[in-house]
Amino acid sequence: MIDFEYYTKTYDDDNNNMFEEPSKSLDEPTTSTDDSKKDYGTNKCMQILCTRSLLCSAIYFALAYFIQGITDIASGFVNLPLQTILKDRLHLSPSQMGTFFFTCTVTWSIKPLYGILSDFVPICGYHRLIYLLVTTAINLCAWIALYFAPTEYNYLLIFCVLAAFSLAFNDVLIDALMISIGRPLALIGTLQGIQQTSAKLAATISQIPAGILASNSVSFQYNQTLNNNNNTLKNIKQNSDLNKYIFLIAAACPIILFFATLITVRERRRKLNKNNFTQTWSILSGIFQYKRFWIIAIFLFIYSASPQIKTALFYYQRDKLHFNPFYVSILNTLYNGCGILSALLYLSIFSHYPTKRVLRIAIVMRIFAVASYLFAIDKMTSICVAIITGFCSEITNLAILHLAAKSCPKNIEGTLFALFVSCVNFGAATGDWLGSIIYQYLGFIALIIIAIIWIGTTILVTCHINEHGINSTPDDDDEIDDKYHYYNVIEKQIQTIENEDSDDKETNCSSG
Known part of the structure; x- marks a missing residue:
């Protein structure tokens, strides 16, 4: 059982302050009484309990991201069978499929709104727990609806958007x-590594089962020829049901997460604090006034947003190279597996390099990775390309996320980082949509060339990169002084707000 309030303490229960500070180290014995040895022994017992609770926390986070890696529409277990349904069952063109996935994944581009909603609009006094249960239930309903709804474009789009929205909110x-949990214990990086590894592992091991299911449905559709029209219609209906089993399997994931959340998550009820919302909005509105923020974003x-080849590659592999879904799943498995090794390589080597x-x-x-797709002409070369690109x-x-993190001022790094990541997510969704259009009208080689040129031009911006992100120059009407620097201005705003709050508290105490 995980008590997420155990690791932190609030400033003032009467004010219901949402911001928390690290609790005192459990290794420090109490020295103000004669029972210091007893208190120290108690602290040691609490440290053991903390370690066990931290282990439960890590397992819960790993489970949540493992489920996310399976149910993610863009890259998880459901992606390949869903692409097969859209292409072979609904006969969508590359641009139409690109539009479909753009509409679904755009819900990941407004994640800061979800954070603001859960931070400042509690449900029954809970800022996390009830939202977790509600979004998980919505995700379950979306997958069940996808299984029972007719295999039509509008139904698939509506319920896939609902599934993507609930997963992004979750x-x-x-x-x-x-x-x-990670901030008081200085374990945010470790817990993030556990989460991302779990998601990538789920996406890797689920590709082969997804490919088997999609491949069997395709072979069932194309390899059986029946003369009787009634039997043919029945055969097509059975094939549609076989395709849609993927949604029923995906529905099991939110059920597991729902009960895991009920069993493990504990949260203290709190009231809405309007002062925190005012402070956050004041800081964010100050950020939006600076060119540095907009340049980075x-x-x-x-x-x-450079043209992506994800959707285009699926059509190229199926139509030009004549790969069946099962072989495509093998390539996806190699790509994701090498992606895990790529992340480990970055953490061990590149994370220590200058930005x-x-x-x-x-x-x-x-x-280099995009150009390698020009050599994907058969099964063996496609395997080599999947390994290289992975x-x-x-x-x-991770390099882009590293730049985003470096560009965040102190004390509001969480909110600003979420805004930067939303720019990345929206750009990736836009790039896949552009890539599918370019592929449909200009072809695969033209798509590769345009993508290389697009990416190559962005290297010019690196001339303005330093250890704090992108360099910025003050406006002409601003004095060239430290007080106009991006970080100093934002940090002074935060310090001013904190000083005002402390003055108000001292005034209230003296008047009381």
Whole structure:
């Protein structure tokens, strides 16, 4: 059982302050009484309980992200069978499929709104627990509805958007709980590594079963020829049901997460604190006034919005290379598996490099990875390309996230980082949509060339990169002084708000 309030303490229960501080170390014995040895022994027992609770927390976070890796529409267990349904059953063109997935994944681009909602609008006094249960239940209903609804474009789009929305909202809540535990113990990086590894592992091991299911349905559709029209219609209906088993399997995941949340998560009830909302909005409105923020956000979007080949590659492999879904799943497994090794390589080597150098290496590696698709002409070369691109994938992704994290001022890094990641997510969704359109009208080779040129031009921006992100120059009407620097201004705003709050508390105490 995980008590997420155990690791932290609030400033004032009467004010219901949502912001928390690290609790005192459990190793420190109490020295103000004669029972210090007894208190020290008690603290040691509590430390053991804390270790066990932390282990339960890590298991819960790993389970949540493992389920996310399975049910993610864009890259999880359901992705390949869903693509097969859209292409072979509904006969969508590449641009139409790109529009479908763009509409679904755009829900991941507004994640900061989910965080603000859960932070400042509690349900029955709970900021996380009830939202977790509700979003998990919505995800379950979406998968069940996809199984029972007719295999039509509108039904698939509506319920897939609902599934993606609930999963994105759930992701924000899980991250908030992770931060509440990881920040006092300085374990945010470790817990994030556990989460991302679990999600990537789920996406890797689920590709083969998904490919088997999609491949069997396709062979069932194309390899059986019946003369009787009634039998043919019955055969097509059975094939549709076989395709849709994927949704029924996916529905089991939110059920597991729902009961895991009920069993493990404990949260103290709190009232709505309007002061916190006012403070956060004041800080964010100050950020939006600075060119530095917009330069970073626009760069992250443009870099991520380079034409992607994900949807286009599926059509190229199926129509041009004539791969069946099962072989496509093998390539996806190799890609995701090498992606895990890529993340480990980044953490062990590239994470210690300067920001500018890492970003340039990442851009060059991405150009090399995209260009390698030109050599995917048969099964063996496609395997080599999947391995190469997999090794490059997480290095390029983590480099961009590293830039976003470096560009965040102190004390509001969580909120601002979520905004930057939303720019990356929206850019990636836009890039896949653009790539599908380019592939449909210009072809696969033209798509690769345009993507290489697009990515290559972004390397010019690295000239303005330093250890704190992108350099910025003050406006002409501003004095060239430290007080106009991006970080100093934001930090002074935060310090001013905190000083005002402390003055108000002292005034209330003196008047009382």
